[in-house]
Amino acid sequence: MKGIRGISQLSExxxxxxxxxxSLVQPxxxxxxxxxxxxxxxxxxxxxxxxxxxxxxxENYSPASKIGVFVKAGCRYETPDNQGVTHLLRLASSLTTxxxxxxxxxxxxEAVGGSLSVTSTRENMIYSVDCxxxxxxxxxxxxxxxxxxxxxxxxxxxxxxARVKMDKAQAAQSAQTDVVEGLHAAAYKNALCNSLYCPDHxxxxxxxxxxxxxxxxxxxxxxxxxxxxxxxxxxLKQVGEQFLNIRSGAGATGAKAQYRGGEIRLPTTSSLxxxxxVTEAAPADTLAFSVLQHLLxxxxxxxxxSNTSSKLFQGASKATADPFDVSAFNVGYSDSGLFGFYTIxxxxxxxxxxxxxxxxxxxxxxxxxxxxxxxxxKAQLQSQVLMSQETSExxxxxxxxxxxxxxxxxxxxxxxKNIDNVSLTDVANAAKKFVSGKKxxxxxxxxxxxxxxxEI
Amino acid sequence: xxxxxxxxxxFSPYLQATAFAVAGPLKPLVPGVVVKGExxxxxxxxxxxSRESLNGQSPKTGPAVTVSINGCAGVRFAHTDVRIPDxxxxxxxxxxxxxxxxxxxxxxxxxxxxxxxxxTTVVGVYAAKTxxxxxVSSMSASADVLALSKIEIKLGDIxxxxxxxxxxxxxxxxxxxRTEKEIEAEHAVNIAELRDPQHDKDRVVNPKWVIVLGVCTxxxxxxxxxxxxxxxxxxxxxxxxxxxxxxxxxxxxxxNLEVPYYEFPDDxxxxxx
Numbered sequence: 001m002k003g004i005r006g007i008s009q010l011s012e013x014x015x016x017x018x019x020x021x022x023s024l025v026q027p028x029x030x031x032x033x034x035x036x037x038x039x040x041x042x043x044x045x046x047x048x049x050x051x052x053x054x055x056x057x058x059e060n061y062s063p064a065s066k067i068g069v070f071v072k073a074g075c076r077y078e079t080p081d082n083q084g085v086t087h088l089l090r091l092a093s094s095l096t097t098x099x100x101x102x103x104x105x106x107x108x109x110e111a112v113g114g115s116l117s118v119t120s121t122r123e124n125m126i127y128s129v130d131c132x133x134x135x136x137x138x139x140x141x142x143x144x145x146x147x148x149x150x151x152x153x154x155x156x157x158x159x160x161x162a163r164v165k166m167d168k169a170q171a172a173q174s175a176q177t178d179v180v181e182g183l184h185a186a187a188y189k190n191a192l193c194n195s196l197y198c199p200d201h202x203x204x205x206x207x208x209x210x211x212x213x214x215x216x217x218x219x220x221x222x223x224x225x226x227x228x229x230x231x232x233x234x235x236l237k238q239v240g241e242q243f244l245n246i247r248s249g250a251g252a253t254g255a256k257a258q259y260r261g262g263e264i265r266l267p268t269t270s271s272l273x274x275x276x277x278v279t280e281a282a283p284a285d286t287l288a289f290s291v292l293q294h295l296l297x298x299x300x301x302x303x304x305x306s307n308t309s310s311k312l313f314q315g316a317s318k319a320t321a322d323p324f325d326v327s328a329f330n331v332g333y334s335d336s337g338l339f340g341f342y343t344i345x346x347x348x349x350x351x352x353x354x355x356x357x358x359x360x361x362x363x364x365x366x367x368x369x370x371x372x373x374x375x376x377x378k379a380q381l382q383s384q385v386l387m388s389q390e391t392s393e394x395x396x397x398x399x400x401x402x403x404x405x406x407x408x409x410x411x412x413x414x415x416x417k418n419i420d421n422v423s424l425t426d427v428a429n430a431a432k433k434f435v436s437g438k439k440x441x442x443x444x445x446x447x448x449x450x451x452x453x454x455e456i
Numbered sequence: 457x458x459x460x461x462x463x464x465x466x467f468s469p470y471l472q473a474t475a476f477a478v479a480g481p482l483k484p485l486v487p488g489v490v491v492k493g494e495x496x497x498x499x500x501x502x503x504x505x506s507r508e509s510l511n512g513q514s515p516k517t518g519p520a521v522t523v524s525i526n527g528c529a530g531v532r533f534a535h536t537d538v539r540i541p542d543x544x545x546x547x548x549x550x551x552x553x554x555x556x557x558x559x560x561x562x563x564x565x566x567x568x569x570x571x572x573x574x575x576t577t578v579v580g581v582y583a584a585k586t587x588x589x590x591x592v593s594s595m596s597a598s599a600d601v602l603a604l605s606k607i608e609i610k611l612g613d614i615x616x617x618x619x620x621x622x623x624x625x626x627x628x629x630x631x632x633x634r635t636e637k638e639i640e641a642e643h644a645v646n647i648a649e650l651r652d653p654q655h656d657k658d659r660v661v662n663p664k665w666v667i668v669l670g671v672c673t674x675x676x677x678x679x680x681x682x683x684x685x686x687x688x689x690x691x692x693x694x695x696x697x698x699x700x701x702x703x704x705x706x707x708x709x710x711x712n713l714e715v716p717y718y719e720f721p722d723d724x725x726x727x728x729x
Contacts, residue, residue, distance in 0.1 A: 115525060119522040323505055325512065344510055
């Protein structure tokens with residue numbers, strides 16, 4: 001029997017070599033998909049279970065699989081009495097759980113050559129494991145243990161205090177982290193003002209109970225998504241139904257972020273001034289703001305290039321000859337967003353650089369943008385979106401955040417079409433909103449020549 | 457919402473602050489920290505400032521922080537925080553001073569150590585020998601058996617010409633008070649005619665008393681006293697005739713009756729065994 005089947009496969013192979021004009025990503029015409037199979041093989045499959053858990057998977061035929069549990073448990077959901085709990089939660093991902101001790105988790109994952117990591121943003125917490133295809137069961141067990149059955153033993157949690165301090169020291173090494181965290185603290189009254197790192201007054205004061213309570217309130221099925229790359233959808237669905245339906249209910253709803261628009265200045269002895277000026281960006285305008293970001297200058301595209309396509313860069317280079325860097329800053333959350341520009345400059349010319357950057361944005365608001373610029377910006381945005389999905393981490397994150405926020409997945413074709421539909425007026429309006437909106441500013445460095453937010 | 461689909465992802469290459477538990481081979485290193493006691497010193501290396509080195513340093517979106525098993529670890533630049541415990545409770549007085557040479561006390565330390573080791577070895581060997589011999593000798597005959605090994609007989613109770621039988625070591629013991637006639641008759645026997653030649657003098661200590669085991673040397677029956685053709689014993693099983701000295705004279709038995717060890721502590725008692 002095997003030999004006969006083999007022979008028939010042989011003829012198919014020769015047929016495949018001889019066929020022309022047929023896309024190699026679609027199954028051959030000889031094999032007809034059953035009518036019930038609405039999707040083809042490489043589509044992203046998304047299912048929403050009755051409990052609210054969203055399951056998404058993509059079969060990418062890769063030898064390595066990636067599985068992520070996305071939870072709406074970012075630091076915006078911290079309450080004033082447990083600020084910093086997400087930092088501890090992030091570090092507590094490798095602690096003892098009900099099904100496996102800390103040693104077993106570490107050893108088990110290393111034994112199969114996988115890795116377990118936790119990434120937290122302001123909105124989401126992402127637990128992801130990657131491993132070879134055959135070892136999915138092993139690492140899945142650990143992932144489920146970590147997300148659904150942590151024990152947070154008090155002595156293990158108190159051992160994390162040293163790591164919290166180390167984390168904060170490492171974060172403080174880069175001024176960008178300080179400035180961006182300060183920006184959020186200054187821009188919002190609640191929710192989004194919480195920092196990704198534990199505040200100083202709470203270091204050592206977060207106990208095991210805080211962690212348990214946070215997990216109880218936020219790790220519910222309705223706020224979770226289970227995403228897999230290189231995993232079978234039915235397998236993932238089974239796992240989701242069996243193990244991730246532990247806590248039903250919507251959990252504690254986060255407060256709506258309230259923008260207040262403030263200023264924060266962090267003086268240091270550094271000769272470089274980091275400064276960011278932003279305004280609130282409504283989620284409905286995100287596409288326009290993203291195109292605007294690339295129009296103005298979204299970072300270097302060519303190594304050792306001269307940033308000729310970046311309007312901000314060209315404007316600031318007229319203001320100073322010293323080394324500097326400027327880029328448009330754009331971050332979006334589910335109910336709010338921030339758009340502006342970020343500058344790094346020498347202390348003496350900080351004000352000039354900031355004002356030059358602002359002038360560039362005003363120019364765009366007045367409509368001084370050519371169609372070529374717009375096309376370029378749209379192309380850059382599209383390529384950024386597509387290139388971010390080139391890596392498995394980027395793909396997982398793209399599928400996961402969409403599954404978690406909306407319960408569905410938009411293909412890159414849809415996204416590209418929407419980007420194309422952004423017009424010049426949309427972009428100009430977005431720039432106008434920035435120019436006229438209430439601004440927030442955060443600066444760090446030697447601030448003698450740095451203007452205040454009402455002076456720029 | 458389209459909005460979420462188009463923003464740049466958190467895994468995009470910039471602004472990922474990472475803290476890792478276990479070092480992995482493939483991921484790039486984060487700038488390290490030096491941990492000195494309780495304080496954490498930051499990496500003092502400053503990048504050379506130029507337009508190129510600043511290029512791309514501005515963040516374009518909000519940060520995401522990652523913690524991972526099997527990521528890369530913070531590099532340790534110094535190991536001054538590693539604390540070796542204080543073992544001075546267990547160390548010799550002579551060598552606790554780090555500025556004094558240890559050669560001065562080396563001989564005395566060596567002598568002490570070797571003496572103690574040698575003495576312990578000797579004591580240990582003796583102890584081992586004692587233990588082993590105790591275990592091995594426990595396999596030899598027990599006290600009740602040894603107690604049964606000797607028998608003391610009062611000879612005054614045995615009249616002349618009479619043979620008395622005692623149980624000794626599980627076997628019958630014949631004690632015969634011989635008459636003068638029997639003694640002379642036994643002395644006169646020609647040894648060359650005997651199947652198992654033995655003179656009577658060699659079989660008795662005191663000729664008046666012959667003490668033999670009452671076990672026929674043929675197949676082990678108990679001979680009858682004062683029976684048989686030779687005035688001694690007769691074994692009824694197969695017809696072995698023994699004389700008054702216990703020597704085999706006629707019949708199938710090959711050897712004379714066995715003579716045990718005995719001694720006369722005084723004239724009236726004999727201790728056999």
